[in-house]
Amino acid sequence: MRAKIETKKYLFAFIITALVFFGALVVSNKFSAQRIAEIKAIENNISMDILASETQFALLKDSSCKAIDHSTAFSEELSSLTAKLSYMEDNLGANNLEVISLKKYYSLLQVKDYLLVKQVKEKCGVKPITIIYFYSNAGDCEGCVREGYVLTKLRTEFPELRIYSFDYNLDLSVVKTMKSIYGVRNTLPALNIWEENYYGFKSAEDIEKIIPQLKKLRIEREKAEAAKAATSTKN
The missing domain is CATH 3.40.30.10 (Glutaredoxin)
Structure with missing residues (x-):
């Protein structure tokens, strides 16, 4: 009788542990998915920001540098994306395919932003x-x-x-x-x-x-x- 009670106790403990483990796993995966969605949303914002900057520079070929919106040319969204990508690397691993894909896109955006900054320097004398x-x-x-x-x-x-x-x-x-x-x-x-x-x-x-x-x-x-x-x- 006592052996049956002990078996039930261990079985109950195992079930509780399993539920807690799988519950934590589901929450973790959901949280990671939310982070990826946030990163992609920021990607879209940066893409729009850079497109706006390119259009702006095209319009400003014959305009005064005073008209340049430097807050657009020098996007702050990249800093936010850097922090979020670091979080993804820490949690999903540097070899995760999603992380690598996002990092490649982020690298391209950085180079694009760098080239835009050089355009500002050449046109307006800003260093x-x-x-x-x-x-x-x-x-x-x-x-x-x-x-x-x-x-x-x-x-x-x-x-x-x-x-x-x-x-x-x-x-x-x-x-x-x-x-x-x-x-x-x-x-x-x-x-x-x-x-x-x-x-x-x-x-x-x-x-x-x-x-x-x-x-x-x-x-x-x-x-x-x-x-x-x-x-x-x-x-």
Whole structure:
């Protein structure tokens, strides 16, 4: 009799465990599907943004640079997509076919945005601050994760900073062309700043030394905030 009770207890525990496991699996899959849907929605937004920019540049061939909507030319949607793609890689794995497909599309959009930024520079004399970052998540780049955190921090602090991130091992002709154009070798992480290559982990301080404009932007922002605070105090 006691043996039957013990058997029922174990069977009941097994059923409960199985239900919890499969329930968690369903929720996880649903959550991942929602994330993919969000990423695709952002892809569509970026595509529309870039198409609008191209049309705008075509219209502005004979117009003043004052008419250019720089908020469109310098899309912020790419930063959001970067974060979401990182999440997908962490949860579905870097070798997941959906992740690889999205990463390829994202890389193409980045190159498109980069070319649009160059058009703004040539037409209007604007000198954008850009970093081209090559990384690997194949387990062969010890400093890539830390470098990613540093660049995310800098991008948050300096919205003016354009960062283009490419998986060095991605099988995509555009990425291969970028590596060839800038002569980037397989010593990662690698940063291309002002058409110069920098290899190995670089801290935020290191990057600010390479790009002194960032320090100037911080000082200008601090002065503006101080002036605003002083005005608010008077009122």
